[in-house]
Amino acid sequence: xxxxxxxxxRRLELKQAAFEVMQTEGxxxxxxxxxxxxxxxxxxxxxxxxxxxxxxxxxAMRHANSLLRDEVAARLRRAGSPSERLWAIIEGNxxxxxxxxxxxxxxxxxxxxxxRDRQLERIQHVIHRRMRSNLRSALAGLAPADEIDAIALGxxxxxxxLWLRAGLQSGGFGQREALAxxxxxVRHRLGEEAMTGRSAELRALLADxxxxxxx
Amino acid sequence: xxxxxxxxxRRLELKQAAFEVMQTEGxxxxxxxxxxxxxxxxxxxxxxxxxxxxxxxxxAMRHANSLLRDEVAARLRRAGSPSERLWAIIEGNxxxxxxxxxxxxxxxxxxxxxxRDRQLERIQHVIHRRMRSNLRSALAGLAPADEIDAIALGxxxxxxxLWLRAGLQSGGFGQREALAxxxxxVRHRLGEEAMTGRSAELRALLADxxxxxxx
DNA sequence: CAGTTTATTGACCAACTGGTCAATTCTTGA
DNA sequence: TCAAGAATTGACCAGTTGGTCAATAAACTG
Numbered sequence: 001x002x003x004x005x006x007x008x009x010r011r012l013e014l015k016q017a018a019f020e021v022m023q024t025e026g027x028x029x030x031x032x033x034x035x036x037x038x039x040x041x042x043x044x045x046x047x048x049x050x051x052x053x054x055x056x057x058x059x060a061m062r063h064a065n066s067l068l069r070d071e072v073a074a075r076l077r078r079a080g081s082p083s084e085r086l087w088a089i090i091e092g093n094x095x096x097x098x099x100x101x102x103x104x105x106x107x108x109x110x111x112x113x114x115x116r117d118r119q120l121e122r123i124q125h126v127i128h129r130r131m132r133s134n135l136r137s138a139l140a141g142l143a144p145a146d147e148i149d150a151i152a153l154g155x156x157x158x159x160x161x162l163w164l165r166a167g168l169q170s171g172g173f174g175q176r177e178a179l180a181x182x183x184x185x186v187r188h189r190l191g192e193e194a195m196t197g198r199s200a201e202l203r204a205l206l207a208d209x210x211x212x213x214x215x
Numbered sequence: 216x217x218x219x220x221x222x223x224x225r226r227l228e229l230k231q232a233a234f235e236v237m238q239t240e241g242x243x244x245x246x247x248x249x250x251x252x253x254x255x256x257x258x259x260x261x262x263x264x265x266x267x268x269x270x271x272x273x274x275a276m277r278h279a280n281s282l283l284r285d286e287v288a289a290r291l292r293r294a295g296s297p298s299e300r301l302w303a304i305i306e307g308n309x310x311x312x313x314x315x316x317x318x319x320x321x322x323x324x325x326x327x328x329x330x331r332d333r334q335l336e337r338i339q340h341v342i343h344r345r346m347r348s349n350l351r352s353a354l355a356g357l358a359p360a361d362e363i364d365a366i367a368l369g370x371x372x373x374x375x376x377l378w379l380r381a382g383l384q385s386g387g388f389g390q391r392e393a394l395a396x397x398x399x400x401v402r403h404r405l406g407e408e409a410m411t412g413r414s415a416e417l418r419a420l421l422a423d424x425x426x427x428x429x430x
Numbered sequence: 431c432a433g434t435t436t437a438t439t440g441a442c443c444a445a446c447t448g449g450t451c452a453a454t455t456c457t458t459g460a
Numbered sequence: 461t462c463a464a465g466a467a468t469t470g471a472c473c474a475g476t477t478g479g480t481c482a483a484t485a486a487a488c489t490g
Contacts (some may be wrong), residue, residue, distance in 0.1 A: 027243070033446090043469090044398070044449095112326070168330065262440060
């Protein structure tokens with residue numbers, strides 16, 4: 001997608017910068033000054049493109065999530081079978097560009113603001129709804145209808161939990177351990193036939209069959 | 216445990232007040248003024264008992280967690296079999312006094328500060344270490360040795376994820392749904408023999424065998 | 431009771447922050 | 461070229477916050 005005006009370029013730069021500052025400073029420590037500086041501009045410019053700090057953060061959250069959404073969508077497009085779709089979702093959520101301590105921390109920090117910002121709450125709600133919808137569609141061919149909701153919830157909860165731990169930045173798990181845990185869950189909850197959709201990279205990464213230990 | 220001096224009483228009051236303010240305002244919005252007011256005192260008194268705001272928050276986190284720790288410990292004392300110990304841990308983490316949106320939100324908010332406060336990080340580390348140790352000891356009699364770590368990690372991750380969702384305060388799950396999800400995991404990962412340790416209350420709450428849907 | 435320690439208060443300060451605004455520079459198109 | 465509009469800047473403001481401090485009240489002690 002091409003960026004039409006300078007205005008749109010600047011807006012993109014600024015929300016990107018905001019999210020990057022959040023990765024090290026948290027929402028708490030992300031000031032307009034720091035965002036502007038990180039984008040190589042003066043502070044005033046930020047409020048020229050965004051009505052308020054709150055709105056900047058909301059756009060930053062939306063933008064950051066749209067990258068993850070696109071990552072998953074691209075993998076889903078390449079997936080054929082239900083089990084491939086399932087693993088497209090899971091592997092997309094643990095792609096190195098997203099599942100890393102700084103990004104998880106920024107996301108965690110934004111989550112902590114959700115109860116006090118109705119707009120953030122809406123965004124979060126959309127994210128969860130899309131995740132559930134994706135999972136339901138993939139699971140439809142893999143599990144009895146009356147178990148799909150429980151399994152979808154189990155998977156999203158595990159993903160959330162692993163992201164949370166990664167966001168703590170200590171005692172977190174690397175991509176390998178995280179995917180091994182997802183592996184463990186899916187194998188035991190859905191059975192061997194749900195494992196055929198894993199990518200070759202994932203199989204290689206996990207060196208199949210090994211257990212996953214705690215950190 | 217009796218509180219010896221007035222000083223200790225005040226300190227307890229203040230960290231309790233701090234945690235309660237966090238439940239509605241988040242770490243970000245918890246100011247010394249608000250904490251003092253919530254404790255019915257003047258702002259100056261807070262810094263008379265705690266060296267700094269950071270230190271107050273650290274003590275508040277420790278205190279809040281010690282309540283949860285005691286809850287689990289009390290249930291563990293009443294537990295006999297490994298499966299009873301397992302469910303003591305799980306049910307303790309979803310006791311109504313702890314697993315509720317305000318408390319989960321305060322905890323979530325504190326987690327978001329972990330990467331920028333080495334002391335909070337240490338506390339978080341101790342919490343996770345205790346959880347893993349408790350789970351390992353309970354699981355030792357329920358699963359093959361080489362699967363224990365994976366299962367312990369799965370359980371803590373699910374608990375973290377469910378707390379996170381509850382902390383978002385919207386789209387969160389009630390105690391019943393959360394425990395149903397833990398039920399689902401343990402039954403499929405450990406088998407029916409691991410289900411005997413559930414309390415009568417939990418069995419009644421779940422009306423056994425029903426699936427858990429997404430919210 | 432006198433004196434010493436401890437608890438408590440509220441005024442005060444310096445730093446920071448989000449937001450406003452007038453002035454200036456840059457772009458653009460007729 | 462030149463005027464109109466957009467982009468950009470930095471000074472400025474008002475409110476808030478963590479933290480300090482001197483003064484006062486209360487509690488304790490010998």
